[in-house]
Amino acid sequence: MMYVGVDYYPEQWPKERWTEDVRLMKELGVNVVRIAEFGWQLMEPEEGTFDFSLYDEAIDLMTSNGIEVVLGTPTATPPAWMVEKYPEILPVDPNGTVISFGARRHYTVNSEVYQELTAKIVEKMAKRYGQHEGIIGWQVDNEYGHEKSDRSYGEVDQKAFQIWLQQKYETLDALNEAWGTVFWSQTYTAWSQIPVPRKVLQEHNPSLLLDFDRFCADAYTSYNKIQTDILRKHIRSDQWITHNFVFTDLAINQWDMAKDLDFISFDNYPVWGGLPEPIAPAAIAHQHDLCRSSKGGKGFWVMEELSGAQGWSRIGYLPRPGHIKLWTYQAIARGAEAIVYFRWRAARFGTEEFCHGVLDHDGKPKRKYNEVKEVIDSLSVFGDEWIASKYQAEVAVYYDVENAWAWGIQPQSNAFEYKQEFLRFYSPAHRMNAMTDIVTKESKLDGYKVLVVPVYFLTDPVVNDKISRFAEQGGTVILSYRAGVKEQNNFVVEDTLPGALRELAGVEINEYESLQLGQNNEVEGVQGAMKGMSSVASIWCDLVEPTTAEVLAEYRSCFYEKTAAITKNTYGKGTVYYIGSALQQEIMDALYAEVFQETDVTTIASSENVEAVTRTGQDGEVFLCVVNHSTDEKGSLTLPKGTWVDAVSHDEFSGEMSIKPLGSSVLKLN
Secondary structure (H helix, E strand, C coil), rough: CCEEEEECCCCCCHHHHHHHHHHHHHHCCCCCEEEECCCCCCCCCCCECCHHHHHHHHHHHHHHHCCCCEECCCCCCHHHHHHCCCCCCCCCCCCCCEECCCCCCCCCCCCHHHHHHHHHHHHHHHHHHHHCCCEEHHHHHHCCCCCCCCCCCHHHHHHHHHHHHHCCCCCEEEEEEHHHCCCCHCCCCCCCHHCCCCCCCCCCCCCHHHHHHHHHHHHHHHHHHHCCCCCCCCHCCCEECCCCCCCCCCCCCHHHHHHCCCEEEECCCCCCCCCCCCCCHHHHHHHHHHHHHHHHCCCCEEEEEEEECCCCCCCCCCCCCCCHHHHHHHHCCCCCEEEEEEEEECCCCCCCEEECECCCCCCCCCCCHHHHHHHHHHHHHHHHHHCCCCCCCCEEECCCCHHHHHHHHHHCCCCCCCCHHHHHHHHHHHCCCCCCCCCCCCCCCCCCCCECCCCCEEEEEEHHEEEHHHHHHCCCCEEEECCCCCCCCCCCCCCCCCCHHHHHHCEEEEEECCCCCCCCEEEEECCCCCCCCCEEEEEEEEEEEEEEEEEEEEEECCCCCCCCCEEEEECCCCCCCCCCEEEEEEHHHHHHHHHHHHHHCCCCCCCEEEEEEEEEECCCEEEEEEECCCCCCEEECCCCCCEEEECCCCEEEECCCEEECCEEEEEEEE
16 A cells, blocks of 8 residues: 655644644545654753653554654753753864754764663654554654754763774774874874864874774664664554655765665755745756665665755745656655655644645645645555666666765865765756766675776775776776875875776876866867867866777867867777766767667657656556656656556557646556
8 A cells, every 4th residue: 555644743833733733634545644753841941750641542544544753752842951961962063062952863872871772762753653544654863964964073072982983993003094084193192092083173084083083873773773773672563664854965974774675764944934936856866866776775764754845944935736656756756665755744832843744834735735735636546556667777876975075075176065966977868867876885896887987986806807807898887086095094095096987987097187167178078979069168177188998089278289188099898988087068969869779778859857667567568757847837748658547547658749838647658
């Protein structure tokens, strides 16, 4: 059964309203709610005194009306009594300032006191609800690391960091060598001397900074495991455990954490706060691909799906009619197995007063309610078989959160932003509707035709070997500027760049130029699909010197005019491309189109802003989800061969298909 539901906060509304809310939910077709993730004060009004009566009543009302429940553990919001009694649980910012009580996520996972208090509330909840028939699963905490809560710099964190380093390096000699502490007389002679990276006059040792990010991520993984271990002792085997991630390159390792979860969840906000319009469609698609990859291709839940304008002190863009359906379909097409809309009703008080929901402050069903009903009604027709169908990618895009951390430590250009540059190399595949997966160092590359490795700054020997074997055995690899620069301890490699990838790429990088905001160069294609095309080159210019590679594009300005900017090399049975600069969409699309044609990657031609995702059922049934992200222009799509039938309206299509602005359809191949 497919779950479609809402995030509900019964504690924020009079009990006499609850019955009306449930009536409207049932009328809408809601079959699941998530509750309680911010309810610690209600459950434990003072230390050691527990009262679950409000949630008992709310859960009974939901389940008696056929609505199942996901329970959140409330550890993202430690209550005021706790902070007053145990101020040492509060996190500390890089300036050494203690973060106050007053919002949420005001704790450090390195506090043993907080770990003990967490264990008690989770165990009490698990014992009370772990056998409840109407509770189908658990969400631990809420959005780990969000709002800059991923790193804390207090004394308790420093002690924990020093212990973590002792366990990793065993001796100070090993640590000093791994960090290069001879630089600037930073050699440590006692573990107690090692700081957390609070503000300094210049910049901290980059090796220390990278290890601190690893430590912070490990601390959160350990904290999550405290909760999952306790839950599994007391809950039914068919109650699952998840966590709702936010994908913003935080010091959180969702792949490690996912090992202790049954599946992962994600909070999908294509627009929020002061944004004047939604983020790029490829950026949303990439986040869904990240979700699917975190458990090796397993489906995920969207635990918070935007339904109305969002913001705290600033309100963001109002989603247009059709956006709710479009973002729902996009999520399911890329692997979501359940959608939970945030939130049921906009709050009348508190920080999230202007986070609008399916219902607004007056609690009356209007446009958004009707749009959600249309979505739920459509999914009731074919949703289960669509979800059961298989997502099969031909293009793999490499992502490593440690690489993102390394870029955050040393961006090298004020024009560089890691996610933006990752998307520069992911987006051409998305624009051509090629099926993409995100892969990590633990992923197998069998079955992929093309491997894209964007801004691979912090290298890993295991990954280097995988990339080389993939090409050697016939795969096509696309590398970008700043590939192969760093070793795992954040040292620059001793070899000529691109380091361990030099023979693979068939090039040497002996010089490069970092371009700042407002600085540009120019690249012109000299061979293949890019011949005669020009592009602005920004952010970075690798001066590429071919050894065995052929030149596809050259620079056209500055003293390195006619120096190679893009190359193509034969390696084993495969092919390796090297893109030495940040280039514009048109020339990138021309290159990727040529690569995909040469490698027989399936693409679907469409106008700008139209996204198409293909899924295949076990019985051979083929689904094609088509959405038009444009708010004001019709889109078009060249359908794959055959007759396609709309799964809801049963209208038939073949050849060229027109899609209205913000139109969403799921087609079946007849």
